[in-house]
Amino acid sequence: MLPYGRQSIVEDDVAAVAEVLRGDWLTTGPQVQGFEEDLAGWTGGVGCAVVSNGTAALHTAYAAAGVGPGDEVVVPPMTFVATASSAVALGAKVVFADVEEETFTLDPAAAAAAVTSRTRVVSAVDYAGHPADYDALRRSLAGSDALLLADAAHSIGATYHGRPVGSLADLTTFSFFPTKNLTTAEGGAVAATDPAVLERARRFRNIGLVRDRAEQRWPDEGGWHQEVHEFGLNYRLPDVLCALGRSQLRRLGDFLAARERLVRRYDEALAELPGVLLPARRSWARPAWHLYPIRVLDGRRREVYDRMRAAGIGVQVNYIPVHWHPAFADLGYRRGSCPVAESFYEQQLSLPLYPGLSDTDQERVVDALAAALRGAPAASAA
Numbered sequence: 001m002l003p004y005g006r007q008s009i010v011e012d013d014v015a016a017v018a019e020v021l022r023g024d025w026l027t028t029g030p031q032v033q034g035f036e037e038d039l040a041g042w043t044g045g046v047g048c049a050v051v052s053n054g055t056a057a058l059h060t061a062y063a064a065a066g067v068g069p070g071d072e073v074v075v076p077p078m079t080f081v082a083t084a085s086s087a088v089a090l091g092a093k094v095v096f097a098d099v100e101e102e103t104f105t106l107d108p109a110a111a112a113a114a115v116t117s118r119t120r121v122v123s124a125v126d127y128a129g130h131p132a133d134y135d136a137l138r139r140s141l142a143g144s145d146a147l148l149l150a151d152a153a154h155s156i157g158a159t160y161h162g163r164p165v166g167s168l169a170d171l172t173t174f175s176f177f178p179t180k181n182l183t184t185a186e187g188g189a190v191a192a193t194d195p196a197v198l199e200r201a202r203r204f205r206n207i208g209l210v211r212d213r214a215e216q217r218w219p220d221e222g223g224w225h226q227e228v229h230e231f232g233l234n235y236r237l238p239d240v241l242c243a244l245g246r247s248q249l250r251r252l253g254d255f256l257a258a259r260e261r262l263v264r265r266y267d268e269a270l271a272e273l274p275g276v277l278l279p280a281r282r283s284w285a286r287p288a289w290h291l292y293p294i295r296v297l298d299g300r301r302r303e304v305y306d307r308m309r310a311a312g313i314g315v316q317v318n319y320i321p322v323h324w325h326p327a328f329a330d331l332g333y334r335r336g337s338c339p340v341a342e343s344f345y346e347q348q349l350s351l352p353l354y355p356g357l358s359d360t361d362q363e364r365v366v367d368a369l370a371a372a373l374r375g376a377p378a379a380s381a382a
């Protein structure tokens with residue numbers, strides 16, 4: 001089965017990991033700071049804290065923003081559930097706001113309508129790697145002291161009006177899961193434009209420990225003295241994985257170029273195919289294409305998914321609207337509240353897209369899609 005996404009690991013990655021394994025530090029050594037500095041090279045210099053996965057990055061970012069009980073967090077439903085559930089984990093109320101047509105990123109007008117005096121964070125998601133409209137989102141926060149967060153799990157390396165993802169919102173989160181644009185197996189990061197917020201994020205990922213004598217509250221107990229002022233968790237990313245991340249980051253430019261080339265080939269090959277709509281991009285965006293999300297018209301998404309899977313093409317659906325999950329339904333959230341996201345979901349299908357996808361395999365995908373739409377019997381998996 002051709003997957004919808006997969007990692008690209010080369011011998012340099014293996015060597016980088018092996019070198020750290022043979023050294024003195026397995027976790028919280030020099031590779032952590034090195035990876036954070038290398039990441040800042042992609043965020044326009046905005047400081048980063050690496051953490052153990054993208055969900056932990058969201059949890060850490062919300063904690064650093066001070067999200068707690070009584071607060072509201074505005075989230076679009078067209079995302080992975082963690083964008084919302086990590087705010088619930090801190091006791092906040094999630095308010096779903098619909099997405100824009102065509103890019104399926106958070107609609108600034110819907111966000112503005114959702115903001116109240118209790119809103120602590122407004123989270124945009126760079127769906128498929130296409131940046132949300134951050135300048136318009138910033139305007140929809142005017143008069144509120146809410147922070148703007150970018151869930152950039154799909155979009156590291158993308159730009160908006162020439163400015164890099166990581167510098168567009170107050171807080172930005174990344175995921176380094178194997179299907180994402182670069183991988184550390186499990187891993188993630190938080191970028192924060194305010195150094196004080198970044199420091200809170202660093203503390204949260206390290207159990208809340210305060211080791212700097214100047215900041216401690218109690219008299220010195222001795223050389224072992226450490227204090228917790230605010231509760232945190234152990235969300236540290238080990239040195240071994242930071243070494244993998246640094247090695248992967250050296251190829252991020254190549255990964256993005258390969259994705260862009262494959263997207264162009266899909267755009268050309270599928271342009272005349274009836275029954276589907278192709279992903280759109282705004283003139284101001286240079287996306288970091290993580291997904292190639294098409295829309296299958298005439299209520300045929302399920303049928304096309306099943307036929308392509310039977311033909312050995314691992315298409316995927318991203319995503320079931322978050323408020324449809326039973327955990328949100330149990331909290332009183334109802335279907336129908338975000339019609340743009342919900343009708344997009346009914347049509348959405350992600351075609352395989354990753355740097356190692358060969359031209360021949362991509363042609364197989366195109367042929368299988370055309371055959372599925374013709375209603376022809378599924379070709380056998382080669």
Ligand SMILES: *Cc1c(COP(=O)(O)O)cnc(C)c1O
Pocket residue numbers: 053054055056079080082083125151153154175176177186187188
């Ligand atoms: C993958 C993903 C996450 C979560 O990242 P993990 O590393 O899998 O925990 C969060 N948000 C979005 C949009 C994602 O795609």
